[in-house]
Amino acid sequence: MSMENEKWTAYFSELDPEKRMLIFNGTVKETDAEAAFIANLYTERYRDAKDPDRKVDNWLWKFVYLPGLYKKRRISKSAFRNETERTLRELHLDGTASENEKQLLYLEYRNAARRYLGTCGSRRYGSRLFGLREASPEEKKEKACEELWMISRGIALASGKETAMAPFIEALRAELSVFYPGYDAVYERLEKTFKK
Numbered sequence: 001m002s003m004e005n006e007k008w009t010a011y012f013s014e015l016d017p018e019k020r021m022l023i024f025n026g027t028v029k030e031t032d033a034e035a036a037f038i039a040n041l042y043t044e045r046y047r048d049a050k051d052p053d054r055k056v057d058n059w060l061w062k063f064v065y066l067p068g069l070y071k072k073r074r075i076s077k078s079a080f081r082n083e084t085e086r087t088l089r090e091l092h093l094d095g096t097a098s099e100n101e102k103q104l105l106y107l108e109y110r111n112a113a114r115r116y117l118g119t120c121g122s123r124r125y126g127s128r129l130f131g132l133r134e135a136s137p138e139e140k141k142e143k144a145c146e147e148l149w150m151i152s153r154g155i156a157l158a159s160g161k162e163t164a165m166a167p168f169i170e171a172l173r174a175e176l177s178v179f180y181p182g183y184d185a186v187y188e189r190l191e192k193t194f195k196k
Contacts, residue, residue, distance in 0.1 A: 066151035109171035145186040
């Protein structure tokens with residue numbers, strides 16, 4: 001993180017959207033260009049266009065939705081292509097971000113991944129036999145790794161968007177390295193078995 005962005009450390013470390021807004025309001029300066037970009041990201045990520053009073057996390061929804069899209073990529077090629085393009089735009093991976101904005105986006109990607117990974121320890125996550133058999137902590141970590149690979153590296157390989165998605169892939173790998181140090185073995189297995 002650049003020296004300029006260090007003031008945002010507390011903001012990007014916090015997972016709760018309301019606490020993030022409080023930190024943002026305490027950090028922002030009136031003529032801060034970074035703040036304008038972060039405020040825009042916040043709105044895009046947490047606003048429900050149909051019901052502005054409702055609390056949502058649109059990026060967290062992507063983490064839940066995209067593994068299924070990846071798995072069905074060969075069945076519905078046009079849906080996969082259209083959703084990939086839309087995701088690239090929504091995550092600002094369409095090549096329009098400045099260098100400083102890319103640094104801020106990287107931190108936001110890590111925040112979203114950390115929030116998602118925080119849900120992967122729940123009792124029902126990774127359960128089998130219609131929820132009757134709970135997954136072990138190791139199985140949950142491996143499943144989370146597989147899902148993050150699918151929504152980043154897997155989608156990039158399947159769509160030919162490796163370059164555009166590189167910052168997203170890198171951010172998710174960095175967050176996985178903290179969550180599960182053995183993630184490399186899972187990633188290697190998925191790379192070897194990948195079929196377009």
